[in-house]
Amino acid sequence: METPHGSATMDTMSRRSFVKAGSAIAASAAALSAFGCAPGTTVEEDETAGVTELAITNPEEGGEWVAAACWHNCGGRCMNKVMVKDGVVVRQKTDDTHEDSAEYPQQRGCVRGKAQQQQCFGADRLMHPLKRKGWQPGGGENSNGEMRGKDEWEVISWDEAISLACQEIKRISDEYGPTGFYCKSPDPTINLMCGCVRGWDTTSHGTYTLGCDMIGLPPVDCGKANDRFDLPNADYIILYSSNPTWSAAGTPTYYFIQAKESGTKFVSIDPLFNASAQMLDADWIPVRNGTDMAFMLATAYEMLRLDEEEGNIIDWDFLNTYTVGFDADHMPADAKIKENLKDYILGAYDDTPKTPEWAEPICGVKPEQVTAFARILGKENKTMLLHNYGMVRCNGAEMIPQMLMALGAMGGHMGKSGHATGGNYHADCGNYGPSLVAAGRAEMPVTENPVSTGVRQPQLYQLILNGGGDVVDVSNSYGSFHEPIPTTLGPIKGIFHVTDATLQTSLNQKEGIEAHRAVEFVLTRAQFMTTNALYSDIVLPVTTEWERVGSVTSCNREFVYCYSQVTEPIGEAKTDQEIGTLLLEGMGIDPALAYGKSEQQQFFEQIAGSTIMGDDGEMAPLVTITAEDIAEWGVDGQPQEGVVSLTDFISNGGYQYQRTPDDGHGYIGYADFVSDPVANPLTSASGKLEIYCQARYDLMASYGFPGIEDYKPYPTYVVPCVGYESTFEGGKIGGKRSEYPYLMYNPHYLRRSHSVFDNCAWLRETWGNPVFLNRDDAKEKGIAEGDTVLISTKAGQGLRRAAILDILMPGVVGVPHGAWVDVDEETGIDRAGSDNYLLGAEYGGFGVSGYNNYVCNIEKYDGEPIGLDCDVAPRLIAGATVAEPTA
Numbered sequence: 001m002e003t004p005h006g007s008a009t010m011d012t013m014s015r016r017s018f019v020k021a022g023s024a025i026a027a028s029a030a031a032l033s034a035f036g037c038a039p040g041t042t043v044e045e046d047e048t049a050g051v052t053e054l055a056i057t058n059p060e061e062g063g064e065w066v067a068a069a070c071w072h073n074c075g076g077r078c079m080n081k082v083m084v085k086d087g088v089v090v091r092q093k094t095d096d097t098h099e100d101s102a103e104y105p106q107q108r109g110c111v112r113g114k115a116q117q118q119q120c121f122g123a124d125r126l127m128h129p130l131k132r133k134g135w136q137p138g139g140g141e142n143s144n145g146e147m148r149g150k151d152e153w154e155v156i157s158w159d160e161a162i163s164l165a166c167q168e169i170k171r172i173s174d175e176y177g178p179t180g181f182y183c184k185s186p187d188p189t190i191n192l193m194c195g196c197v198r199g200w201d202t203t204s205h206g207t208y209t210l211g212c213d214m215i216g217l218p219p220v221d222c223g224k225a226n227d228r229f230d231l232p233n234a235d236y237i238i239l240y241s242s243n244p245t246w247s248a249a250g251t252p253t254y255y256f257i258q259a260k261e262s263g264t265k266f267v268s269i270d271p272l273f274n275a276s277a278q279m280l281d282a283d284w285i286p287v288r289n290g291t292d293m294a295f296m297l298a299t300a301y302e303m304l305r306l307d308e309e310e311g312n313i314i315d316w317d318f319l320n321t322y323t324v325g326f327d328a329d330h331m332p333a334d335a336k337i338k339e340n341l342k343d344y345i346l347g348a349y350d351d352t353p354k355t356p357e358w359a360e361p362i363c364g365v366k367p368e369q370v371t372a373f374a375r376i377l378g379k380e381n382k383t384m385l386l387h388n389y390g391m392v393r394c395n396g397a398e399m400i401p402q403m404l405m406a407l408g409a410m411g412g413h414m415g416k417s418g419h420a421t422g423g424n425y426h427a428d429c430g431n432y433g434p435s436l437v438a439a440g441r442a443e444m445p446v447t448e449n450p451v452s453t454g455v456r457q458p459q460l461y462q463l464i465l466n467g468g469g470d471v472v473d474v475s476n477s478y479g480s481f482h483e484p485i486p487t488t489l490g491p492i493k494g495i496f497h498v499t500d501a502t503l504q505t506s507l508n509q510k511e512g513i514e515a516h517r518a519v520e521f522v523l524t525r526a527q528f529m530t531t532n533a534l535y536s537d538i539v540l541p542v543t544t545e546w547e548r549v550g551s552v553t554s555c556n557r558e559f560v561y562c563y564s565q566v567t568e569p570i571g572e573a574k575t576d577q578e579i580g581t582l583l584l585e586g587m588g589i590d591p592a593l594a595y596g597k598s599e600q601q602q603f604f605e606q607i608a609g610s611t612i613m614g615d616d617g618e619m620a621p622l623v624t625i626t627a628e629d630i631a632e633w634g635v636d637g638q639p640q641e642g643v644v645s646l647t648d649f650i651s652n653g654g655y656q657y658q659r660t661p662d663d664g665h666g667y668i669g670y671a672d673f674v675s676d677p678v679a680n681p682l683t684s685a686s687g688k689l690e691i692y693c694q695a696r697y698d699l700m701a702s703y704g705f706p707g708i709e710d711y712k713p714y715p716t717y718v719v720p721c722v723g724y725e726s727t728f729e730g731g732k733i734g735g736k737r738s739e740y741p742y743l744m745y746n747p748h749y750l751r752r753s754h755s756v757f758d759n760c761a762w763l764r765e766t767w768g769n770p771v772f773l774n775r776d777d778a779k780e781k782g783i784a785e786g787d788t789v790l791i792s793t794k795a796g797q798g799l800r801r802a803a804i805l806d807i808l809m810p811g812v813v814g815v816p817h818g819a820w821v822d823v824d825e826e827t828g829i830d831r832a833g834s835d836n837y838l839l840g841a842e843y844g845g846f847g848v849s850g851y852n853n854y855v856c857n858i859e860k861y862d863g864e865p866i867g868l869d870c871d872v873a874p875r876l877i878a879g880a881t882v883a884e885p886t887a
């Protein structure tokens with residue numbers, strides 16, 4: 001499947017964008033000279049646009065296909081190939097290494113991957129180190145911090161950039177010590193230079209981030225569903241808060257189609273009748289975002305009722321053997337209170353049975369739909385209860401992991417073919433089991449951050465603005481939580497942005513911008529003028545993966561991707577390792593402490609360490625490497641025997657394990673545990689699935705976060721600190737509407753991988769990034785399709801064009817995740833519709849962040865309407881001059 005477009009990258013850059021971004025022309029001229037012109041290339045001047053455009057004739061002549069990285073965090077992990085001719089990408093395609101079949105599917109990529117060339121060679125690529133004009137080292141007035149995001153930029157040399165950065169890092173370090181800095185992502189250079197305070201949040205997996213091992217679930221509940229060949233064995237597949245067609249482009253939807261075609265029925269539980277549900281003709285159970293606990297409790301009530309009245313719904317043997325805490329007779333030994341889920345559901349403790357009628361005002365699901373769903377979960381059906389994480393990125397979602405697991409266990413849907421309870425997520429979506437091929441790793445030196453404190457990310461900005469303060473340190477790395485350590489932090493005066501988009505992708509962005517303006521120094525490595533870069537003082541241009549030597553990455557259990565260099569670094573961009581090396585040298589530290597080997601050597605070690613599962617079930621080397629290969633690569637290594645030659649591995653773009661349904665690699669989640677729970681205990685204290693879990697509750701309660709007293713060690717309905725109840729005055733459902741009467745959520749959106757690709761003109765033309773509104777809500781507010789809508793929350797205001805839907809629940813507003821904020825400094829309104837500009841940092845209970853149930857108001861905007869995103873100039877910063885390099 002090729003995507004011929006018969007012209008090189010540069011000619012398709014949006015003309016509109018160019019006209020508006022005068023300064024882009026300098027960049028484009030430089031870009032042209034950086035790429036050179038391929039023979040057979042005619043360069044035409046387009047007078048009207050004032051832009052140099054390229055048109056390439058005979059694009060394929062002399063071109064070479066290269067497996068090119070598609071490295072973003074989107075849930076795809078697909079194959080991407082580009083035809084390179086004299087450093088210019090002239091064509092792109094995806095996997096065609098073998099015929100496509102259901103058993104042996106091609107690892108096809110999506111439109112975003114195919115727009116990669118426009119990203120890598122984009123007119124808005126940062127080509128030179130930049131310094132904010134109004135900033136000078138030394139702190140205090142010199143920082144001129146208020147101007148961050150508004151100031152002009154000047155191109156400086158690498159020498160000057162590194163020397164300014166090192167001077168400032170030394171100064172802040174001397175004065176404030178290692179906690180004088182903040183950096184979200186771990187980074188060896190920063191660990192060695194100074195250290196930093198780190199932030200944590202319940203970002204991707206929401207509540208599942210918090211101690212699920214104590215319940216007995218795998219760390220992020222991803223690894224315990226079944227292999228793809230088992231999907232068609234299910235009678236029902238429940239897509240709970242799950243839209244893989246958008247969030248896991250690549251093979252997953254194809255697997256689900258196989259199941260659909262063999263007769264499996266699908267059910268989707270979601271505020272939106274989403275693309276996956278449409279594609280699979282699912283029965284839609286519309287549920288309000290952030291209210292799933294009410295729906296789930298009512299489903300459990302109905303299962304109990306139907307089991308009592310008709311029998312054969314609840315798998316009591318399963319519950320009694322494999323779980324604790326469902327009823328009074330099966331409590332865990334460490335339980336401190338004499339309460340259980342069943343009696344809570346029946347109303348024993350609060351005189352409120354959790355009936356469908358009780359739940360409906362909260363979750364909006366009709367009682368008959370709850371009953372029908374309860375039957376589907378009954379033990380006589382082969383049901384797979386597969387979930388994503390949208391419903392746990394909500395305030396008040398702390399107990400969803402225990403409740404969802406309890407529902408699966410009530411129907412006995414674990415450990416058997418056709419049954420599953422587990423995640424349905426990212427690149428492994430619909431296809432679980434141990435890796436059959438896996439990417440190797442290059443061993444790198446381990447560096448340690450002198451600061452162990454991890455701050456709850458949403459509180460961090462307050463901490464910066466307050467000049468420090470008391471925090472409860474509970475986590476120092478992703479996914480690992482410990483006993484609380486009360487800590488007092490001093491002022492944070494420096495911010496580093498490395499390989500994330502924190503200021504864009506973290507909650508509470510408006511306050512985040514203030515915090516960025518309050519510090520003395522912000523240093524960013526960036527490929528574009530991203531939001532992190534925009535609010536910085538020094539920006540160091542970093543290469544994309546296309547400009548690096550190559551890498552190997554695990555994609556799904558059957559596929560490892562190996563990609564190679566496509567082009568030389570654009571402009572003066574350097575790799576992260578090269579930048580780290582310069583900074584360390586500037587600080588007088590030996591760079592070998594952080595890196596220690598060349599990027600070529602690292603690439604080689606990733607290849608040599610890649611493995612494939614043998615017939616004996618053991619992983620063995622995947623790639624054959626000869627002494628000649630090693631000599632040719634100029635690396636250290638040993639020859640080895642694998643199943644594919646180094647040349648083929650590189651030119652094919654990795655390796656796909658050829659599966660058949662009876663290859664013996666099928667996988668059924670929890671099968672070991674179900675066959676022998678004593679010999680194969682889970683990670684919980686009891687070794688069983690803990691519906692009542694004392695350990696998790698006690699650890700979370702020890703953090704002392706607000707509202708923890710409302711929670712129990714087993715699932716109960718708790719009114720969230722912000723959520724559906726907040727759309728009513730005084731939180732009284734059915735009463736007078738509050739100032740913010742709509743429930744907002746952030747779908748992970750097709751145009752982007754988080755914030756990545758938001759600047760890509762082709763994708764901007766393809767997807768509009770609107771605000772999704774229900775038709776009746778829009779009508780009531782006098783909003784028509786395409787009208788500019790003002791979205792207001794307690795935290796901020798943003799503008800988007802309306803997309804009016806019949807497939808979104810009334811009262812729900814969808815603001816897609818990841819748009820690059822564009823604040824109008826006069827009004828404080830964001831014109832780009834950045835999700836996080838609208839989100840505040842309120843939290844309760846265990847500290848779960850509420851991305852998907854914040855509350856908002858919508859109005860037709862009476863100011864100047866916004867146009868289409870594809871007509872907006874690429875972000876080259878207001879008043880910025882990205883001039884030719886001086887040296």
Ligand SMILES: Nc1nc2c(c(=O)[nH]1)N[C@H]1C(S)=C(S)[C@@H](COP(=O)(O)OP(=O)(O)OC[C@H]3O[C@@H](n4cnc5c(=O)[nH]c(N)nc54)[C@H](O)[C@@H]3O)O[C@H]1N2
Binds near residue numbers: 499507753755
């Ligand atoms: N409101 C709201 N916020 C959310 C979410 C939501 O649903 N709603 N979702 C959350 C989720 S699930 C996630 S995972 C996070 C993602 O949060 P982030 O990881 O911060 O998001 P990305 O946009 O993927 O950021 C990657 C950045 O790295 C840059 N980059 C790419 N390659 C390189 C490289 O080689 N070197 C360097 N130095 N930089 C590179 C990219 O240009 C980009 O700026 O966002 C979270 N934020």
Ligand SMILES: Nc1nc2c(c(=O)[nH]1)N[C@H]1C(S)=C(S)[C@@H](COP(=O)(O)OP(=O)(O)OC[C@H]3O[C@@H](n4cnc5c(=O)[nH]c(N)nc54)[C@H](O)[C@@H]3O)O[C@H]1N2
Binds near residue numbers: 271426
């Ligand atoms: N195109 C694209 N794909 C991506 C990403 C991206 O940015 N863009 N990001 C990747 C990453 S890192 C992650 S973490 C995953 C995230 O993937 P998911 O965790 O699946 O997140 P979403 O796709 O936002 O939401 C999935 C579905 O949940 C529904 N939903 C939202 N809130 C609720 C709720 O409270 N209750 C219920 N029942 N349903 C709800 C949404 O309508 C949507 O249909 O996506 C990955 N894939």
Ligand SMILES: [Mo]
Binds near residue numbers: 203204
């Ligand atoms: Mo994520």
